[in-house]
Structure formats: structure tokens, C-alpha cells
Amino acid sequence: MALYTETVMDHFTHPRNVGEIPDADGVGEVGNAKCGDIMKMYLKIKDDRIEDVKFETFGCGSAIASSSMATELIKGKTIEEALAVTNKQVVDALGGLPAYKLHCSVLAEESIKAAVKNYYDRNNIPYDHSKFPDCEHCEGGCPMV
């Protein structure tokens, strides 16, 4: 097997939705302290639906590809649907990742959740904290890896 699937390489070399949304409604930033990678997700939300999404990533090829794929998976979806996206779905959509790179897809899942959490917090929307990763904990090394 090549290191990465064609889909990974495609999303890595031509990442979708890369950049910043200056007037985002929710922004989430997560990182993995071990590998040093950082992912930032910007959401534009209207009527509980993700109207636009952009990301910035400092990280490896699969981190960039995972963020790109994650934005594709949630764009136009409801918040509910976006929160349901798992790292496994990201990996599957990418056609697989090497075992030691699975944590990169976890970053993508977490960055979505972090951005939604930020949106909830900004708008004082109550939510079930147990459903969101503890981002400070995460900064100290992703607990899901």
C-alpha cells in the first residue's frame, strides 16, 4: 500500500474549504500536543444549518486531508448532523488512513465539535457538555488516540 490513498492525496494537495471566515459564528481550535499539530475550524451557521465552513491546519498530510474531508462532510448539514460526524466517517470517506495516522482524523472530528461548542457558548445555547471533548485535556494529548 502507498502511504496514503488517492483520496487522501487529492484532499491534501487540493484541500477544499481552506482559509478563514472572518465573521464566523463559531470557531474551534484543537491540537495534539504529541505531534504538535493544530486544526482550526470556522463555521457560518444559519437556521441551525452549516452554511459555510473553512479550516486552517498546521499539520501532516493526513491532518490536512482530514480537515478538508471533514468540511465537505458537514457543509450544508444541520448542526445535529455535523455533531454526528465521527473520525471513523472521515477516515472511511478518505478511503482509509495508516494506523499511526488515525489520530489526525480525530483532530478533525474534535475541531467540528469545538467550533459548534464555541457557537453554543457565544449564543448561550445550553448543551450536554459530556458530548464534547474536553479541549484543554485534548491540548495535553488527544485522549481518543
Added chain:
Amino acid sequence: MALYTETVMDHFTHPRNVGEIPDADGVGEVGNAKCGDIMKMYLKIKDDRIEDVKFETFGCGSAIASSSMATELIKGKTIEEALAVTNKQVVDALGGLPAYKLHCSVLAEESIKAAVKNYYDRNNIPYDHSKFPDCEHCEGGCPMV
């Protein structure tokens, strides 16, 4: 380096003076218990001179070549001269032997001495025993190796 010099191979494949002298005046047989090789030397002696010499050898290539070379070195020589032939001379005449094969040339030196000793014994000629290898000891492994 090839295993054996050209001279060794020549004497091995075309051994000089191979065979038996049925009416020999002296016969010597020596062996090396470790490698199992046995060398037998037949001398025809006239007026203290080695008129004819033949050998039979059960042994490796360098044992056969050493016996052949040894017969060449002593043929026509006086007994005194024959006794002075050392394994080193045999080795030199052969253009060298591998280190772990030097003992084969020792067999050649010893077989000459054993044959002369046999000639002395048969003819009740007194000799200095210390100048001859102890053949029984030799059967138990050549002391000179």
C-alpha cells in the same frame, strides 16, 4: 588466493613416484589421528644413497602433493641429506600451503624419517633416537602440528 598453488595442484594431480617398492630396504608409515590421514614411504637404498623412493598416501590434496614433493626432494640424495629435509622445505618447494594444511607436510617429513629408521632398524645400524619422531606418539596426533 586459490586454495592450493599451481605446484601443489600439479603434484596432487600428477603425483611423482607413487606406488609400492615390494623389495624396499626401508618402509615408514605415519599418520595423523585427527584428520585420519596416513602416509607410507618406501626406500631403496644403496651405498647410503636413496636410489629409489615411492609413496602411498591416504589423505587430502596437500598430503598427496607433500608426499610427491618429498620423494622428489630425496631421490638420489644421501640418507644424511634426506634426513635433513624438513616439512618447511617441502612447503617451500610446493610454493606454500594454507596454514591449516601445514601438518600434511609434517607427515611427509616424518614418513621419510620413519622409513630411514626402519632401514636402520632392519640393518642394526645405530642412530640417535632423539632425531626421529616417536611414531607411536605421532599416531596419537602429530606432535609437531
Added chain:
Amino acid sequence: MVYADNAATTKMSRTAIDAMLPYMETHYGNPSSLYRLGQEAAEALQSARETVAACLGCTPREITFTSGGSEADNQALISAARIGERKGKKHIISTAFEHHAILHTLKKLEKEGFEVELLPVDPIGTVTAQQVADAIRPDTCLVTTMYANNEIGSILPIAEIGAVCREKGVLFHTDAVQAAGHLHINVNEQNIDMLSLSGHKFHGPKGTGVLYARQGIPLTNIIEGGAQERGKRAGTENVPGIMGLAAALKEACDHIGENAAKVSALRDQLIAGLSQIPHSALNGDPVHRLPGNVNFCFEGIEGESLLLLLDQAGICASSGSACTSGSLDPSHVLLAIGRPHEVAHGSLRLSLCEWNTQEDVDHILKEVPRIVAYLRSISPVWKD
């Protein structure tokens, strides 16, 4: 030239060379590298691993590439010893006629405090599963017996020995260096936990080998360093060599039946012909025998002279195993089957491959009797 020393090493096949050349000439990437040139090499390695696994009936993850049969043997034994040690089991069973790669490693383990029991070999050169069963103790951590002997060609009842070990819960390793590519191998059917093989014994490259270790058996590194081979064998992978080994093994396994039929027919002619020589005796099991192996003792003959004269007659053969030449001691294998010292010195091994021909056999059958007769004629100990 008649090459009849295939147990010492083989001529590489065109298939093996052609499998290597691209990795020497253009696909030279390091398999650990990220870029395509490196990843292509990693893919090639993986495909070689799959090929080898298919030949042994195991999974690719169970294959570790080494620098040869000796390294594989060493690592197998050291690994099993470490596992045993952790459980307080320090008894190892092997046989008296193993290759030195096994025997010397066992010596090393003995110095460390392991108790090594070498099973005696019977006169036709085999060891039974019953002997193994009788020797196994509660503190036995490893049984290692060769699949087929490199000198006298006898084939051991590996599947049965494996079954005995499996039943008693003891690790079973087999040195299959002489068997791989020549005899059927299936590590599951044959209850083999660990197995060693060497590339150059089946027309593959020298300096390449394989250690199979059943999933779950932790290997101990004998070469430490980078994380190659799942961290179990450090060093930049010999990609060309591995590709050559895999191609050669596959080719051998694909033709194993027809090669065996062809080679054993030639072998049997040699055995029949050489048996005509007075005071000759076949060494090794006449029935359970490597297809290419012929081994005789000729009384009154010294092995080296015989080999040198055979060489003059254009025949490459050996006496005892190639790697013991340079030593004066007669083969430990021939001593193990009970040949006396002086007879053991006069052995001849001819080992054939599928490229040997009827003409080769005819030539051997013409030359060996002539040379044996000549050497006896100049021997002081032989008078008929």
C-alpha cells in the same frame, strides 16, 4: 561443468535476477521514505512479504526478512529462549545433526544457563516425534529440529514433531533452509511456530533470509536500530535481495512437484550407480530424502582428494557441509549417524537441482568410480 553442490548454494535463476535488477537500477528508494520512490519500495516489500507468506501458508505480518538462514536461526532461538526465560523455562530440545547456526547458538544459550538436550539421530539419519515427546519436560521452552538435513538429506517428520509440541504447549522452530522451495511447507498444517529459510538455496540471492514467527510470538532483536520489519530487525531493507528471494521462492513453490519428480529420478540413478562401488554406503534416509541429495561414504577414501579430482573432472561436489571446510574434523552429521571417524572423512555429497541433466548424471557415474578406484590404488591402507 556439472554443478552438483546445490545444497551449498545455487545458481540464481533469471527470474530472481530480473526481480532484483529494477530495484538496483531505478527503484532505489528507501522504503522508509515518504515520497513515491520510497513508498514504491515499501509496496514492493509488502508484495514480497505477501508472496513469501503465501508460500508458507502464513500471513504477511508473520514474515521477517533477515540477512540469511543463519541470522534467522539465531533470532528464532534467542527469541524463544527469552520467552522461556521469562516463564522460568530453560530447557531446549534439538538434535545432534543440526546446522552450526543452530548448534552454536545453542552453545551460547548453554553458557547463559539454558539446558540443551540434543536428541540422538538414528543410523539412517532421522529423529522421531516420539523421541521429542519423550524429551519434553515441564520446563521445556523450545524444540528446534531441522526440516531436512543439509548433508545427508533426510527429511524429519516435522508435522508430527510439531503436533507433539503443540499438544504439550512448547514452541516449535524448524530450520527449513534445505527444505524451502523443495518440499511442501504449510506452517499451520505442520504445526510450525517458527521457521527459517535462506534465499540462496532455491536460486535466489545470497545474503537474504526469512524468519517466520507465528502471530503473537514476540521476537527479540539481534540487530537493534531503526524500526524496519515492525521494529524487530533494524537496518535499511535489502529491497533488491528481498525481491529476488520472493521471486525465487514463488517460482520454486510453483514447480515444486515437477521439480521433485525430475530431480529425484536423477538422484535415484546416482544412488543406484554409486552403490555399485565396492565398500560404499549411502548416508541418510533412503526414503524420506531431499529430492536432490546423494551422500555416500567410500571406505579408504579421503574426501578432499576426491573433491579436488572431481573438480578436475568438471564436477562440483562437496564433502560434509561447505561451511565446515577449513576444519579438519569430520562432519558432525556423519558422526551423529554413527559413521566411524575414518569413514566419515571419505564422504561425498552430490546435490542436484532441476537444471541438472541426464548427461550430468552420466558424467558423474563415469568419473566417481574411476577416481575412487584411483585414490584407493595409491592408498597404503586399501588393498583389495
Added chain:
Amino acid sequence: MVYADNAATTKMSRTAIDAMLPYMETHYGNPSSLYRLGQEAAEALQSARETVAACLGCTPREITFTSGGSEADNQALISAARIGERKGKKHIISTAFEHHAILHTLKKLEKEGFEVELLPVDPIGTVTAQQVADAIRPDTCLVTTMYANNEIGSILPIAEIGAVCREKGVLFHTDAVQAAGHLHINVNEQNIDMLSLSGHKFHGPKGTGVLYARQGIPLTNIIEGGAQERGKRAGTENVPGIMGLAAALKEACDHIGENAAKVSALRDQLIAGLSQIPHSALNGDPVHRLPGNVNFCFEGIEGESLLLLLDQAGICASSGSACTSGSLDPSHVLLAIGRPHEVAHGSLRLSLCEWNTQEDVDHILKEVPRIVAYLRSISPVWKD
């Protein structure tokens, strides 16, 4: 394609391939065999040994062929440790930025009770003879320091370190895997007692290496078995590989001056050009540096993305050493010279050989700044 990862492995030279082919195709004899085909192989081995000895300034008997740099490193350290042990000396000095073949073997020795002292590396990536002198104790049995670092290219003052060891009567080993064929070596002038090198780092074959050990230093086998390599390294010799290694080493040594001049000129252009990138920093000694080594840290950049995009642009390069890929930890070498974790992740190693061209350099200098700028532009942590 621009291949700029010659420190990971090199393309084989035509000379090396041509030196191997005859031993793959026709001269396939086992060097332990008596007949001419085997003895010719033995002679070839001997000539390779002489060639390698001439390149190192030692005698052929002091050369042991191994399966690579890792094996040579392992055997050197184990041998020195055994010698030390017998004298009750169990202190070993090395450096913090050795290759894992050294560091992991030292770990193993530590578990056995040896005390290992890793000298710190200064910010430009070197270690001084004074540091070694200060660290040597009466119970020091070995100093092992690399000749040149594989990641950052700094060249250590080997002759001086050797002199210090010689004066204090301590064995000195150097891992010269990156130096051999690229830097002058003379084991006597440089007071080297043991030295490791690997064939595939100078256009020779993978899976081949050399351990030099000064006459009188007893080696400990790490592979037991047949009596090959004076009994110090068992296993049928990889004759083609050894011939390829010797031919490649000789070719490299014959052109060492001109290659170094050419390659270092290209290297200096790369260093000057990449230094223009904002927030970049050269790693390693700017003066005492392997002719082909360029190593930079770019802040705000992650190494793998950079490598993958360089690959897309037709450039083969590496980040940290090739064999640590697959691990998430940043290079221990960059940490040893004091780079912070996050910066160490963003390193780029370009390693050139004499076959690289001005066009290669121009291409690299066009692509690297572009890609660095792009990756910074999509990074959440980089805002200028």
C-alpha cells in the same frame, strides 16, 4: 525527479551493479567450497577485502563484512562491551545524537548493567574531544561517536577524539556510515579502533556493510554458525553484495576530493538560498559539514506536509532520518541541538550527491520557498 535524499539511500552506480552481476549470473560458487567455482568466489571476496582495507588504511584481516551499517554498529558495541566486562569496565561514552543502531544497542547494554553516558551536543551539533576527555573514567571501556551526523551533517573531530581515547587506553568506535566514501578516512591516522559503514550510502548495494576492528580486538559474534569471516560472522557470504560494496567504495574514495568540491558548491547555494526564507534556520555545523547535507527548520511548518508537497513537485527529501518516519516524535537529533519540539517538527533535510545538478538546485530553490509560503498560508498559527 530531483533526488535529494542521498543520506537515506543512494542510487546504485553502474560500477557497483556491474561488479555484482557476474557474481549473480555466473560466478555463483560458495566461497567455502573447494572446487574452482567456489575458490574463485573466495578470491573475489579476498580482493574485495583488500579494496575496502585500502580505502580505510587498514589490513584485509581487519575487515568483517556484515549485512549493513546497523549490524556493524551492533557488533562493534557488543564486542567492546564484552571486552570491557571481562576487565570489570562497564562505562560507555557516546553522544546524544547517534543513530538508533547505536542508541538502541546502548539501551540494551544499559539493561545488562552498563552505565551509558551520552555527551550533550552543542547548538551547532558537535561534540568536542575535550568533552570526551572529561568524561573518560578509569572504568570506561568504550567511546563511540559518529563521524558525521546523518540528519544535520555535522562532522565530529574524530581524529582528536581518537587521540584522546588512545592516550587513555580506551577503545574508540566510530559510526562512519555517513562519512565513508564522502570524507577522508584513515583508521591509523585518526586513531580509530573500530568503524562501521554501510554500502548503500555511497552508491553501493543495500544489505551490505563493513565492520573494521583493529587487529587484536576480539569480536563477539552476533550471528553464530559457520566459520565465515574468520568465524566472527556466520552465514554464506553475500558475494555479489560484497563485490558491489567494494567497487562502490573504491569509486567513491577515488573521487572523494572532486565529488566533495562539486557537491559542497551545490550545497552552499542551497544553504544561501533557503536562508532567505523568513524564520528559517540552518541546522548543524555550518563549517564542519558533510558536503551534501542541507538541513533547515522552518517555523510554522510541519515536516510531512512539506515532504509530500515537495514530492508532488518532483523533489525527494526527508525530515528527520528516514527510519524514524512512522513515529510521531520529532527527531532526537534536532532536540539534542536544542530545537524546541514544535520547530523540530518542521525540519527539511536535503542531501545531495555528485549526480545532482545546477538544475536540481534551481528547482529546489524555486519550490521550497513556494511550498513553505503556501503551508504557512493555510496554518492557523502562522500570521505575518
